[in-house]
Structure formats: structure tokens, C-alpha cells
Amino acid sequence: MPIGLNDIIAILPEIIVSLSACVLLIVDLFIPKGKKFFIGGIAILTVMVAAFVSFYIAGAGLTGMTVFSGMFAADGFGFFFKGIFFVIAILVILLSLSYVDTEGIENGEYYIFILFSLAGMMVMASGVDLLSIYLGLELMSLPVYILTGYAKLNKRSNEAAMKYVVLGAFSSGILLFGISLIYGITGTTELTGIATALSAGGAEHGALIIAVVMLVAGFGFKIAGVPFHMWSPDVYEGAPTPITAFMSVGPKAAAFAVILRVFLDGLAPAYDTWYLILSIVAVGSMVVGNIVAIAQTNLKRMLAYSSIGHAGYALLGVIAGGEEGVASVMYYMLVYAFMNLGIFAVMLYMRTTKRSGELISDYTGLAKKNAPLAFVMLLFLFSLAGIPPTAGFIGKFYVFMALIHAGHIYLAVIGILLSAVAAYYYIRIIMLMYMKEPEGEFEFVRSRPILYVLTLTAVVVIILGIFPGDLLSLAQSAAVFL
Amino acid sequence: MIEQIFFIIFAALAIISALGVISLRNPVHAALSLIVCFFQIACLFVLLRSPFLAVVQVFIYVGAVMVLFLFVVMILDIKKVSLGVLVTRRSKYIYFFLVGLAIELIVVLTGGFQKLILDTPGEEVKIEVIGRVLFTEFLFPFELVSILLLVAMVGAIIMIKDAEKEGAK
Numbered sequence: 001m002p003i004g005l006n007d008i009i010a011i012l013p014e015i016i017v018s019l020s021a022c023v024l025l026i027v028d029l030f031i032p033k034g035k036k037f038f039i040g041g042i043a044i045l046t047v048m049v050a051a052f053v054s055f056y057i058a059g060a061g062l063t064g065m066t067v068f069s070g071m072f073a074a075d076g077f078g079f080f081f082k083g084i085f086f087v088i089a090i091l092v093i094l095l096s097l098s099y100v101d102t103e104g105i106e107n108g109e110y111y112i113f114i115l116f117s118l119a120g121m122m123v124m125a126s127g128v129d130l131l132s133i134y135l136g137l138e139l140m141s142l143p144v145y146i147l148t149g150y151a152k153l154n155k156r157s158n159e160a161a162m163k164y165v166v167l168g169a170f171s172s173g174i175l176l177f178g179i180s181l182i183y184g185i186t187g188t189t190e191l192t193g194i195a196t197a198l199s200a201g202g203a204e205h206g207a208l209i210i211a212v213v214m215l216v217a218g219f220g221f222k223i224a225g226v227p228f229h230m231w232s233p234d235v236y237e238g239a240p241t242p243i244t245a246f247m248s249v250g251p252k253a254a255a256f257a258v259i260l261r262v263f264l265d266g267l268a269p270a271y272d273t274w275y276l277i278l279s280i281v282a283v284g285s286m287v288v289g290n291i292v293a294i295a296q297t298n299l300k301r302m303l304a305y306s307s308i309g310h311a312g313y314a315l316l317g318v319i320a321g322g323e324e325g326v327a328s329v330m331y332y333m334l335v336y337a338f339m340n341l342g343i344f345a346v347m348l349y350m351r352t353t354k355r356s357g358e359l360i361s362d363y364t365g366l367a368k369k370n371a372p373l374a375f376v377m378l379l380f381l382f383s384l385a386g387i388p389p390t391a392g393f394i395g396k397f398y399v400f401m402a403l404i405h406a407g408h409i410y411l412a413v414i415g416i417l418l419s420a421v422a423a424y425y426y427i428r429i430i431m432l433m434y435m436k437e438p439e440g441e442f443e444f445v446r447s448r449p450i451l452y453v454l455t456l457t458a459v460v461v462i463i464l465g466i467f468p469g470d471l472l473s474l475a476q477s478a479a480v481f482l
Numbered sequence: 483m484i485e486q487i488f489f490i491i492f493a494a495l496a497i498i499s500a501l502g503v504i505s506l507r508n509p510v511h512a513a514l515s516l517i518v519c520f521f522q523i524a525c526l527f528v529l530l531r532s533p534f535l536a537v538v539q540v541f542i543y544v545g546a547v548m549v550l551f552l553f554v555v556m557i558l559d560i561k562k563v564s565l566g567v568l569v570t571r572r573s574k575y576i577y578f579f580l581v582g583l584a585i586e587l588i589v590v591l592t593g594g595f596q597k598l599i600l601d602t603p604g605e606e607v608k609i610e611v612i613g614r615v616l617f618t619e620f621l622f623p624f625e626l627v628s629i630l631l632l633v634a635m636v637g638a639i640i641m642i643k644d645a646e647k648e649g650a651k
Contacts (some may be wrong), residue, residue, distance in 0.1 A: 003618075003621065011622075018629050022629075022632070025636065068621060068622035069618070069619045069620075071620075071622040071623065072622055107640070109636060109640050112636075113633070113637070116629070116633050119629065123626060131620075131623050132622060132623055132626065135623050135626040135627060135630065136626070138630055139626060139629060139630050139633065142630065142633050142634055142637060143633055143637065145637070146637035146640060146641065149641060152641075206590045207590055209590070210587065210590055
């Protein structure tokens with residue numbers, strides 16, 4: 001089949017991002033040290049152009065087609081997730097601009113790797129064939145492995161990168177094994193073909209359980225779901241903070257896009273086989289994430305466990321299934337991206353030579369020293385805990401509604417009980433900020449890009465909490481697979 | 483029938499040599515048994531009527547990757563590093579666990595793989611066909627792999643660059 005114009009148009013955003021990353025690799029050679037923020041600026045510009053093009057393609061009614069012989073789908077679902085990725089990439093680059101300077105890891109490739117990782121995530125969101133999904137996943141992960149170890153003189157960063165890359169390779173292997181079993185059972189890697197083969201009797205195949213377990217293990221590693229979460233606290237702690245922020249929202253959202261497509265489209269006829277396995281992972285993540293987070297003294301580690309817990313909530317939306325369940329996960333990922341990036345922005349704003357902003361005790365008495373910063377921190381913590389009128393509440397609310405409508409009331413009850421546990425450790429930080437006297441000196445980075453990120457995320461978290469209607473209906477209309 | 487016998491021979495040798503890779507103490511021996519394992523897999527590709535893949539397997543994995551492995555092993559002189567740390571008393575239980583998993587896999591997989599599509603290998607695949615498929619049906623993954631390899635290459639260079647020198651600049 002020859003390649004037509006339609007194929008090119010459908011992947012135009014991906015072409016823009018990866019081509020620009022390749023060109024920037026060369027441009028970087030001519031930029032002197034100390035001026036590398038220029039690369040970051042072009043990277044942001046690239047993402048904006050790609051976002052504009054995607055918006056145009058989605059708006060011009062060019063969606064709803066599968067191109068490259070069923071490898072890639074340009075559909076609303078993919079574009080919704082790509083929108084989330086664009087926002088994440090821009091905000092993370094903004095957060096990095098001053099951090100790389102303080103840490104002495106300023107380097108043009110830093111921003112280029114973010115672009116490459118973005119390209120991988122975009123392919124994942126649009127992939128409708130296990131082959132392109134897997135390659136997208138690798139293209140997303142590889143730059144993140146490198147970025148994790150970017151602070152080469154920092155032992156924790158080295159350790160984190162080593163753990164991440166070894167365990168990541170292992171999980172990729174398991175995922176590939178699962179994919180090959182699926183191919184063995186159904187004779188195809190295309191998701192629609194898999195669905196047809198499974199409903200034609202393949203769903204009774206004994207090896208399907210093993211294949212599903214392996215797929216869950218492979219994707220579960222990327223979303224840090226229990227019991228595949230062991231890497232995440234160490235890696236989150238060791239990686240440069242903006243990269244931790246990126247990791248906690250980007251690859252997670254991309255992996256959820258894939259999970260939604262693979263399980264609710266390709267493996268939909270085998271719902272009875274995977275429903276229980278995913279339920280175990282979801283409940284395990286909520287329990288371990290929320291309970292272990294209580295004992296943490298390092299904010300990054302605490303956020304790692306909280307992110308494990310949030311993966312559990314989002315998995316509940318996958319289990320609920322149907323249009324409502326899919327839309328709830330999409331909305332949850334959007335909201336989670338904003339609130340989590342916000343909290344990392346606060347952490348980076350505190351990052352000076354005097355204190356790292358990584359310890360929870362660093363925030364003692366913050367309200368007396370910098371009331372606006374303490375207030376936005378409070379906002380993000382409320383949102384993560386799921387307290388109205390913040391966006392986090394709406395996100396959780398829709399997941400639980402979808403779950404109850406789908407008839408899984410027990411799971412919803414467990415989820416709600418555990419989010420009450422979660423509120424404890426979020427509110428503990430608020431207590432420290434507002435009720436205690438400040439200890440020692442406070443200093444702030446006063447970097448303008450970080451301020452922009454703080455303002456944007458805070459405003460969005462409130463607006464999405466009060467007027468969720470528009471974006472939610474957008475998610476619902478996009479929650480249809482090709 | 484005769485094909486099945488060959489399959490069993492190759493598969494058994496592949497598994498035995500794979501076990502050797504992880505259980506032999508001397509890293510050079512482990513690398514050599516990995517070569518044996520790769521050879522057996524190349525033979526399996528022949529049985530699947532894809533001689534091209536078999537040749538590529540020997541060229542790339544046995545030829546290039548393994549020689550690189552051996553080089554690294556010899557340059558690093560890993561023998562000095564104590565390898566005994568990996569095998570602790572607790573890891574004995576892991577063997578039971580692994581054997582259990584293997585039995586489970588065998589039971590489940592032998593139950594239903596009779597109907598497998600891969601059981602009946604088709605015509606011998608020519609290189610020409612592979613090339614044509616690669617540049618039409620699989621063009622998108624093909625291009626993706628090229629970007630992936632570029633990222634891996636740049637990443638490896640970034641990681642190796644002398645960090646201390648860079649910081650001093």
C-alpha cells in the first residue's frame with residue numbers, strides 16, 4: 001500500500017516534534033554554554049506549533065482514520081491525550097530553565113530529550129497496533145532513563161538511573177513476551193483484529209491469562225502500580241526534580257492512554273479475564289500508595305507514593321469501562337497533570353542553595369514567610385487529596401461515579417475509604433505550613449518561568465474544579481476508539 | 483514429525499544454555515553460553531522458514547553484540563568483582579518459585595497452542611518480500627525504530643561524556 005497524503009497529515013504533529021528534536025541536536029552545537037535556554041525556548045515553540053497543528057487537524061474533521069496499514073489512528077481520543085502531553089512538555093521545560101542552572105547540569109540535549117520523549121508519548125496515544133504502541137513506549141522511556149541520570153556527579157541520580165533502566169528493560173521484556181503470546185493466540189497485533197479474534201473464540205484460550213498478566217506487568221511498571229512500583233520512590237527521589245515532575249505525569253498519562261486502548265478495545269471481549277487482575281493492581285496501589293506515604297519525610301518520596309495511589313484510582317476508571325469510564329480516566333489524567341506539576345513547581349521555587357525544598361520539614365511555617373506560595377501549595381494539596389472546590393475532587397468524583405454505574409460498588413467503597421486515609425498526609429503538610437512557626441531562613445528562586453507555571457496550574461486547578469463541564473464533555477466525545 | 487524432533491533439540495539446547503548464562507560463575511563462560519543460545523534461536527528461525535532472520539541473528543547477535551560483550555568482560559576484568567553476592571541463602575526459595583512458574587506455563591501453554599497459526603509455517607520468506615513489507619506495511623514502526631536508535635546513541639554519548647570536565651568548564 002503506497003503512502004498517501006492522509007498518512008502524512010495524520011502524523012504531522014509527530015513529524016514536527018521529532019524533526020525539530022533532530023535539527024536541535026545540530027543547532028545545539030553552535031550555542032555556547034550558558035545560553036542553552038535558547039534550545040529550551042525553541043523546544044517550547046516546537047511543542048506549540050505541534051499543538052496548533054494537532055488542534056487544526058482535529059478541528060478540520062480529518063480525524064477518524066487509521067493510517068499506515070492500521071498502525072496509527074488519528075482520532076479524538078489520541079488528540080485529547082496529546083493535548084495533555086503538550087501542556088506537560090511545555091510546563092516541564094519552563095520548570096527546568098532555572099533548575100538546570102542551579103544544579104550545573106545545563107545542557108542543550110536536556111530539552112531535546114524531553115521532545116523525543118514527547119514524540120514517544122504521542123505515538124503511544126495514537127497507536128492502534130501493539131507494535132507501534134511498544135515502539136512508542138520505548139521511545140518515551142529511553143530519554144527519561146537518560147534524563148534521570150542527568151546529574152552525573154550526584155550519586156542518588158546515578159543510582160536512580162541504574163535502577164530505572166534495568167527494571168525498565170526487564171518490564172519491556174515481559175511486555176514483549178505478553179504481546180507475542182497475544183500474537184500467538186490471535187494471529188495479529190492490530191487491536192481491532194485482536195478483538196475480532198478474541199470474540200470468535202480466542203477468549204477461552206488458556207494462554208490468554210498469562211498474556212494478560214504479562215501485559216499488566218509491562219504497563220503496570222510504567223504507571224507504577226503495585227506490585228510493579230518498587231522502582232518509583234527511589235527513582236523519583238534521585239532524578240532531577242523537573243524530570244521527576246515529568247515522569248510522574250507524562251509517561252503515566254501515556255501509559256494510561258495505552259491501557260485504555262489495549263484493554264477496552266483490543267482485549268474488550270476478554271473482560272472477564274483481565275478485570276480481576278486489574279482490580280488487584282488497583283486496590284493494591286491504593287492501599288500501598290496511600291498508607292506508606294504517611295511515613296515519608298521526603299516530599300519527593302511522599303509524592304511518589306501518592307502517585308502510586310493515584311494510579312490506583314485511575315485504574316478504577318479502566319475497570320469501570322464504557323464511555324463514562326474512559327472519559328473519567330482521561331479527565332483524571334488531565335487534572336492530575338496540572339496539580340502534580342503545580343506541586344513540583346512549588347518545590348522548585350523553594351530550591352536554593354540553602355534548602356532543597358525536598359524535605360517536608362522545609363515547609364514548616366511557610367505561610368508566615370510567603371503567604372501566596374503557601375496558598376497555592378494548599379490548593380494543590382487539597383486537589384491531590386480530592387477536596388472540593390478543586391479539580392482533584394471532580395476527577396475522583398467522576399471515576400467513582402463511573403465505577404458505581406458499572407456496578408463495582410465494593411471497589412468504589414475501598415477507593416473512597418482510602419482517599420480519606422490519603423487526606424491525612426496531604427493535610428499534615430498544610431498543618432506544618434500554617435500552624436507552626438517558621439524555622440530558619442527562607443529563600444526563593446524567584447524565577448519567572450516557575451512563577452508562570454505556578455499561576456497557570458493554580459488557576460486551572462480552580463477553574464477545572466468549579467466549571468468541569470466543557471472539558472468533561474470534550475473527554476466524553478473523545479472517549480470513542482477507532 | 484522430524485521437524486518436531488529438531489525443534490525439541492534446539493529448544494532444549496537453547497534453554498540449557500540460557501540457564502548457563504545466569505548460573506555460570508565465570509563471566510566469559512556465561513557469555514559463551516549466550517552465544518550458544520543465540521545459535522539455537524537462529525536454528526529455530528530456520529525451522530520457521532525464515533532463513534533471513536536466522537542469518538541476521540547470527541550476524542548481529544553472535545557476530546557483533548556478543549563480541550562486544552566479550553570485549554567488555556575482558557577489559558573490565560569482572561572476575562575481581564565478587565559475584566557471590568548475588569546468590570544468597572534466600573535465593574534458594576526463588577528456584578522453587580521459578581520451577582513452579584515454569585510448570586504452570588507448560589501446563590497452560592500445552593493446553594491450547596495446538597491451534598496456533600505459527601504451528602504451520604508458510605512459504606519460505608525471501609529477502610525481497612521482507613524489504614517490501616518493511617517499507618510499506620511496516621514503514622511507520624521502521625521509522626520509529628530509527629528515531630529510537632538515534633536517541634539511544636545520543637544518550638549513550640551524553641552519559642559517557644566526562645562529567646567532571648564538563649562541570650569545570
